[in-house]
Amino acid sequence: xxxxxxxxxxxxxxxxxxxxxxxxxxxxxxxxxxxxxxxxxxxxxxxxxxxxxxxxxxxxxxxxxxxxxxxxxxxxxxxxxxxxxxxxxxxxxxxxxxxxxxxxxxxxxxxxxxxxxxxxxxxxxxxxxxxxxxxxxxxxxxxxxxxxxxxxxxxxxxxxxxxxxxxxxxxxxxxxxxxxxxxxxxxxxxxxxxxxxxxxxxxxxxxxxxxxxxxxxxxxxxxxxxxxxxxxxxxxxxxxxxxxxxxxxxxxxxxxxxxxxxxxxxx
Numbered sequence: 001x002x003x004x005x006x007x008x009x010x011x012x013x014x015x016x017x018x019x020x021x022x023x024x025x026x027x028x029x030x031x032x033x034x035x036x037x038x039x040x041x042x043x044x045x046x047x048x049x050x051x052x053x054x055x056x057x058x059x060x061x062x063x064x065x066x067x068x069x070x071x072x073x074x075x076x077x078x079x080x081x082x083x084x085x086x087x088x089x090x091x092x093x094x095x096x097x098x099x100x101x102x103x104x105x106x107x108x109x110x111x112x113x114x115x116x117x118x119x120x121x122x123x124x125x126x127x128x129x130x131x132x133x134x135x136x137x138x139x140x141x142x143x144x145x146x147x148x149x150x151x152x153x154x155x156x157x158x159x160x161x162x163x164x165x166x167x168x169x170x171x172x173x174x175x176x177x178x179x180x181x182x183x184x185x186x187x188x189x190x191x192x193x194x195x196x197x198x199x200x201x202x203x204x205x206x207x208x209x210x211x212x213x214x215x216x217x218x219x220x221x222x223x224x225x226x227x228x229x230x231x232x233x234x235x236x237x238x239x240x241x242x243x244x245x246x247x248x249x250x251x252x253x254x255x256x257x258x259x260x261x262x263x264x265x266x267x
Contacts, residue, residue: 009258046077062159067168112171163187192222199228212245
């Protein structure tokens with residue numbers, strides 16, 4: 001288990017930096033093309049899509065599926081890039097880690113994995129989420145969009161990665177559990193899951209968890225317990241906890257020196 005000691009004043013710096021650099025962020029996000037996935041029943045989901053800046057003929061590239069949190073919901077096809085979008089369009093990262101990236105957007109008032117907030121009614125139970133819940137329409141659309149993308153572009157099926165923050169982190173673990181042969185690695189930032197799911201997981205996905213130790217929305221114990229459940233069953237998992245961080249721990253997570261290096265390091 002890893003531990004990163006970051007002090008609360010750093011988050012003020014991150015917030016101020018984001019406000020001052022908003023035009024640069026918007027410019028970087030323009031690298032993502034806009035699309036809308038529509039299924040056979042005419043259900044639709046907006047998404048943003050990033051391709052490698054240069055693609056070599058005959059070469060296949062990794063893909064990252066990123067699931068946003070509750071604060072980025074809507075239908076503007078913009079907000080889902082607010083937290084995490086520039087991680088992949090940062091010029092240095094884009095040169096070093098050429099990849100495809102998918103950012104679908106969940107509608108306002110809906111949830112990727114549950115039709116209720118994950119922090120309502122689960123705080124004082126050993127297993128914070130129901131073990132078996134039907135897949136939501138929104139998560140089904142995400143999987144269909146992912147499958148269509150994999151069939152259309154030169155993507156290495158052994159290098160498909162998934163990551164999410166908060167509501168999206170819960171959905172990340174839900175997706176890996178439902179589709180155990182799809183993702184090589186999974187990154188959960190400030191998430192939660194039913195611990196029994198982690199104990200029963202049979203896939204080969206490698207996990208990394210990030211959480212702030214004073215998170216007052218989704219308590220840190222959920223990531224701690226998920227990590228321990230995977231490790232005790234012999235699965236590959238890492239856990240990084242940020243001292244003094246609340247529910248916005250994705251800021252220090254994205255700035256962890258090996259955030260992308262770990263993600264892309266191995267099939």
